[in-house]
Amino acid sequence: MKLSARVEYGVRAMAVLAFHYQNGPLPLREIARQEEISFQFLEQIFSDLRRAGLLESVRGVRGGYLLARPPAEIKVGDIVRAVEGPITPVDCLADSPSSECRHRKEGCLTRQVWERLRDRINEVLDEVSLADLTDFKTGSID
Amino acid sequence: MKLSARVEYGVRAMAVLAFHYQNGPLPLREIARQEEISFQFLEQIFSDLRRAGLLESVRGVRGGYLLARPPAEIKVGDIVRAVEGPITPVDCLADSPSSECRHRKEGCLTRQVWERLRDRINEVLDEVSLADLTDFKTGSID
DNA sequence: CATAATCCTGAGTGATTTGGTCAGAATTAA
């Protein structure tokens, strides 16, 4: 039940971009330096984030990255799913719409639990936006 | 954000024991056969479950395993934590009581999100007992 | 135009984790 380092880095890097919102593109090298993350590793992560439409890139000199939407409209869940793919606590939930659980004749009893778990995880992650993270004066997220 | 096969197997095996509750010890070999799980792998998992006090064992001929408590008093969360250890979405939460998050001067902004996530995951898993799983006549868990 | 700064991409790599297997000891009912 762990998130990868990719996700942790991704969220932190996006938070940096949120702080910098509306100040023009920020070079990835700068973000990596600030957060002490491997630049080349971050490149891969940002590739996913960009493909997911969460950020835009400007190439060439004076280029960099910008959030594709205002910080309030980017949820932590968006970042997690962009970087790690959909939340699937057990493989059973990955593909099959509702089939494939053929253990025990009564059907896959445990499936309901994993579905609930998946839904709750997505809920929690979608309750918090980048704005919530950067606007730290408000203290608690609640 | 995945659970291991160990957890999936553990929960299914415990559900089998819940079905069999109060019918004397059930040999592990039988459980493994029913659920099509590697017997030797299940042995390791049951070792953890037993050490966690979730089940009792009877050695020798006609031995086997029994739930240490009634199905209603064993939560899926108990099984998950016994088999996988405590839920820690990011390593940041593993040890340090509240320290160690020294990225960015404002402190670890993202930490709150991961703490919430961890708490919610534990909540969901603790809402469902083995009795809920086996008492499938009631349909939905809610 | 040349250069340097930046994004972009695919391949490779060493360490760790995962999902098992193997071998054998300890216990106990029949």
Added chain:
DNA sequence: TTAATTCTGACCAAATCACTCAGGATTATG
């Protein structure tokens, strides 16, 4: 005494992870 069982530690192959490496594409600036 035997066979059924739990228990334990060592081992192993394959997958995953957290990167690194190498190099191409794009573009502002001098």
